[in-house]
Amino acid sequence: MSASTAVLKAELRLFSREPFSLFWIVAFPAVLLTILGLIPSFREPDPGLGGSRVIDLYVPVNVLLAMIMAGIQALPPVLSGYRERGILRRMSTTPVRPAALLTAQIVLHFAAALFSSLLVIAIGRLAFDVALPGHLPGYLLALLLGALGALALGAAVTAVTPTVKATTVVGSIVFFPMMFFAGVWVPVQAMPEVLRxxxxxxxxxxxxxxxxxxxxxxxxxxxxxGVTAAWAAVLIAAAVRWFRWE
Amino acid sequence: MRADTVQGDPRIMPIIEVNGLRKAYGGRPVVDGVAFAVEEGEIFGILGPNGAGKTTTVECVEGLREPDAGIIRVAGLDPRIDRDQLTRILGVQLQESELQEKLTVREALELYSAFYPAPADWRGLAERLGLTGKLTTRFGRLSGGQKQRLFIALALIGRPKVVVLDELTTGLDPRARRDTWKLIEDVRDSGVTVLLVTHFMEEAQRLCDRIAVFKQGRIAALDTPAGLIDHSAGGTVISFTPSRPVDDGDLAGLPEAAAFEHRDGRLTIRGTDTTVNAVITLLARHQITAHRLRVTDSTLDDAFLELTQDREN
Known part of the structure; x- marks a missing residue:
């Protein structure tokens, strides 16, 4: 077993021991979609939305919510904790670079968000008759860029905050506007034109x-x-530029 | 006992070489011109008060910190440039670090085994360090001593050629401390070089072939434990209650005597073996009887305190 595989395996075990992270990333978006779908008026076609139903709009929103939960809510305290508690430092004295640890965590959070997205899409389709994504490659690309942006934002938050406490505070401050932008309260498509x-x-x-x-x-x-990709690029650059190993 | 290796064979290249090492934080020098060489198979101790630059020095050796000036070689490798190669032959126990809270002891041992090309058998290490009963315990639930023992195991797991242990037995109970000393001796006997930062004189005296005593970023003395004691002024202490007063002039003339002191009718003289013999001759000549005569060796503790005391204060 290669060292990076061993790191990924160990971090997967650790990830599975974090019930709160798993709940917010994997279960919460699906639960939220289910609750919204149980509201009868949300299942009626709305002429104001071009004939779409509210629940149709909320499937992509909850897909993004999964990304935000993983990237901004769950990931930063983990990375920050690994730094603050000297885990990265200890690993940097071994033949394995501590970046392997960060990469493993980012990959695992991404995988959990992806799984959560599939769950949301499946529930939308099975429970509320929401059509599957019409343009799959376009959907996947948008999803990947969105995920990249969320993980990069989380990494950037970790980079600019020195302690776990600061990371958690800044993470929460960033978290709410991002949910708003994603359309969790009002879907972007239903926003007034200026705001949109x-x-x-x-x-x-x-x-x-x-x-x-x-x-x-x-x-x-x-x-x-382009906007999504540009944000991801800027945030990745910021994270790389300002990240401190100790 | 290992005087041959201690003296250093000119044909043997030192495995750790530090020369002219300097490191300052915010303009304040923490390490200020440190130089030493460690022979292969030696246990080399670094002793000194807090803030003397011990940890900074070993962190430069480990490649965790970049020196401001100076040359460091570990088995011929530069810790900054040849970092990848160095990590394969260097085992490290850091003074302050942790592992993932929910990682079990067994998982930690397996994980770190996977980092090295030819790791030691982690089960054997766990057994020697008394961790066998704790294999399924998560790191966060271990006691301070158990965490410390796990870190010692992780430092040795890659079968290193050189191992750097910063505060090896801090947090261990006396029994675990002695077991750990035995383990380190066995590790050394298998040919591993040990660089040991410690606060405990007993540990330094028992384990170290040579000791560098740090003071304010410099090496105040570098010798074998016995050498440090011998060379400290007043290595041997003679004390007795004389049957009648001894003339101060006679005492001042004693060979190699560093100091003498009268207190409550008792006379204490610090010096060497030569001084002891001279005192006995002096007493015999003046027909003075020495009641409750005691001759004691000063300890590494005494030598350490003398070397590191701040003369300005």
């Missing part, structure tokens, strides 16, 4: 629009994909 125009340039507002368009069956606008 602004939200579309936020990391998850753009991702939400791109996911929605792909769900409807078209290739997402390059603007939305």
């Amino acid at each position: 125009g602004i939200v579309e340039y936020s990391p998850f507002g753009a991702a939400s629009q791109a996911l929605h368009q792909a769900a409807e069956g078209g290739w997402p606008d390059w603007t939305h994909l």
Whole structure:
């Protein structure tokens, strides 16, 4: 077994021992979708939404919510804790680079978010008759870019905060506006036009629009994909630039 | 007992070489011109008060810190440049570090085994360090001493050529401390070089072939434990209650005597073996009887305190 595989295996075990993280990443978006779907009016076509139902809009929103939960809520305290408690430092004295530990955690959080997304899509389809994404490649690309943005934002939060406490505080401050941008309270497509125009340039507002368009069956606008990708790139650069190993 | 290796054979390249090491934090020098060489198979101790630069020095050796100046070689490798190669031959126990809270002892041992090309048998290590009963316990639930023992196991798990132990037995009870000393001696006997940072004189005296005493970022003395004691002024202490007063002039003339002191009719003289013989001759000449005569060796403790005391204060 190679060293990186051993690290990934150990971190997977540790990840499975964090019931709260698992709940918020994997269960919460599915539970939220179910609750919204149980509201009868959300299952009625709405002419104001171009004939879509509210529940149709909430499937991509909850997919993004899974990404935000994983990247911004769950990931930063883990990375910050590994740094603060000298775990990265201890590992840096072995032949394995401590980056392997961070990579393993990022990969695992991504995998959990992806699994959560599939769960949300499956529940939407099976329980509430929400059509599967019409344009699968477009949907996958938007989802990957959104996930990248969420994980990068979490990593950037970890990079600019010196302690676990600070990481948790900043993470929570960032978390709520990101949920708003993703459309958790009001789907981006249902927002007033001016607000939507602004939200579309936020990391998850753009991702939400791109996911929605792909769900409807078209290739997402390059603007939305471009904004999402640009945010991801900037946040990754920030995380790499400011991350301190100790 | 190992005087041959201690003296250093010029044909043997030292396995650790530190020369002109300097490191400052915020303009304040913490390590200020440290130089020493450790022979292969030696247990080399680093002793000194808090803030003397011990940990910074070993962290430079481990490649965790970049020196401001100086040259360090471990088995010919530069800890900063040849970091990858160094990590394969160097085992490290850090003064302060932790593992993942929910990782069990067994998982930690298996994980770290996977990092090295030819790891030691972790079961054997766990047994020697008394961790066998704790294999399924999570790191966060271990006592301080158990965590310490696990870190010692992790330092040895890669079959290192050199192992750096920073505060080896801090937090261990006396029994575990003695077991750990035996383990370190066995490790050394298998040819591993040990760099040991310690606070405990007993530990340094028992384990170390040579000791560097650090003081304010410099090495105040470097010798075998016996050498440090011998060379400290007043290595041997003679005390007795004389049957009648001894003349101060005679005492001042004693060979190799560092100090003498009268207190409550009792006379204490610090010196060497030569001084002891001279005192006995002096007493015989003046027909003075020495009541309750005691001759004791000063300890490494005394030598350490003398070497590291702050003369300015």
